Amino acid sequence: xxxxxxxxxxxxxxxxxxxxxxxxxxxxxxxxxxxxxxxxxxxxxxxxxxxxxxxxxxxxxxxxxxxxxxxxxxxxxxxxxxxxxxxxxxxxxxxxxxxxxxxxxxxxxxxxxxxxxxxxxxxxxxxxxxxxxxxxxxxxxxxxxxxxxxxxxxxxxxxxxxxxxxxxxxxxxxxxxxxxxxxxxxxxxxxxxxxxxxxxx
Amino acid sequence: xxxxxxxxxxxxxxxxxxxxxxxxxxxxxxxxxxxxxxxxxxxxxxxxxxxxxxxxxxxxxxxxxxxxxxxxxxxxxxxxxxxxxxxxxxxxxxxxxxxxxxxxxxxxxxxxxxxxxxxxxxxxxxxxxxxxxxxxxxxxxxxxxxxxx
Numbered sequence: 001x002x003x004x005x006x007x008x009x010x011x012x013x014x015x016x017x018x019x020x021x022x023x024x025x026x027x028x029x030x031x032x033x034x035x036x037x038x039x040x041x042x043x044x045x046x047x048x049x050x051x052x053x054x055x056x057x058x059x060x061x062x063x064x065x066x067x068x069x070x071x072x073x074x075x076x077x078x079x080x081x082x083x084x085x086x087x088x089x090x091x092x093x094x095x096x097x098x099x100x101x102x103x104x105x106x107x108x109x110x111x112x113x114x115x116x117x118x119x120x121x122x123x124x125x126x127x128x129x130x131x132x133x134x135x136x137x138x139x140x141x142x143x144x145x146x147x148x149x150x151x152x153x154x155x156x157x158x159x160x161x162x163x164x165x166x167x168x169x170x171x172x173x174x175x176x177x178x179x180x181x182x183x184x185x186x187x188x189x190x191x192x193x194x195x196x197x198x199x200x201x
Numbered sequence: 202x203x204x205x206x207x208x209x210x211x212x213x214x215x216x217x218x219x220x221x222x223x224x225x226x227x228x229x230x231x232x233x234x235x236x237x238x239x240x241x242x243x244x245x246x247x248x249x250x251x252x253x254x255x256x257x258x259x260x261x262x263x264x265x266x267x268x269x270x271x272x273x274x275x276x277x278x279x280x281x282x283x284x285x286x287x288x289x290x291x292x293x294x295x296x297x298x299x300x301x302x303x304x305x306x307x308x309x310x311x312x313x314x315x316x317x318x319x320x321x322x323x324x325x326x327x328x329x330x331x332x333x334x335x336x337x338x339x340x341x342x343x344x345x346x347x348x349x350x
């Protein structure tokens with residue numbers, strides 16, 4: 001193992017032993033905001049246990065330039081994403097199997113039902129999805145009604161503009177861009193501490 | 202409409218990332234003040250999770266030490282069996298000759314060690330000679346595979 005750029009097992013043990021309750025709280029909150037339970041069917045504590053075990057068994061190398069929270073948050077994100085993909089692929093396989101074996105023909109969740117999805121149903125679902133997203137967006141906008149810079153930033157983000165475009169359009173210097181972004185992050189986190197469960201739409 | 206939803210969804214995902222970024226940089230005091238609020242994990246969960254982390258480190262250290270210990274014991278055992286194997290091929294007079302030869306090499310053998318072996322070998326029993334021979338092999342003063350006899 002490359003000990004110049006990565007921690008040794010003794011150093012990993014030392015670092016992890018210094019993780020305090022504040023760090024644990026931060027990580028569990030991050031795993032929840034990433035949707036560990038809904039997307040990957042994993043409790044936040046199970047994700048933490050998994051990433052700690054991975055680190056201690058040197059299964060996932062720990063670069064020296066990452067602090068403990070960043071490293072464990074990244075490992076948790078990767079674990080949740082992978083488990084979420086596995087769950088999604090299992091669900092798809094099950095639906096195709098149901099369809100091929102002619103089971104659950106009457107059930108709404110069967111592949112047949114999905115294949116014969118009417119455009120009206122699609123419209124209703126699209127409408128529900130867009131209503132929920134619109135509701136979230138409205139709440140976010142409401143947070144910054146009196147903040148011209150934040151408003152401009154958000155509108156440009158919605159248009160999927162990159163940083164350079166946003167800076168030009170909103171007439172921000174690099175420092176102002178970072179201040180506005182920080183202000184938005186803090187205010188959104190304060191108002192929506194659990195984040196936005198985008199996977200539910 | 203679908204394209205519009207996709208763009209808005211990307212924006213919402215970005216906002217979710219902002220919440221994560223802000224959580225990562227919150228002060229310890231702030232983060233601890235959220236315990237048990239807004240569906241956030243409560244103290245029981247935090248303490249249980251903290252114990253799991255600490256226990257995992259204890260287990261890791263324990264198993265690493267156990268592994269090192271068993272590797273050391275295995276190496277020692279291997280060395281012991283190797284010595285036995287060599288010593289059975291040597292007769293006592295051959296071992297004695299090896300010892301005398303090693304002790305004559307005053308450049309390599311410190312005086313204190315010479316005295317110690319002389320004292321141990323005063324009884325002159327076969328077992329003493331074997332013990333001294335094995336000790337000198339372990340110290341690297343006798344080459345066990347030396348087949349000049």
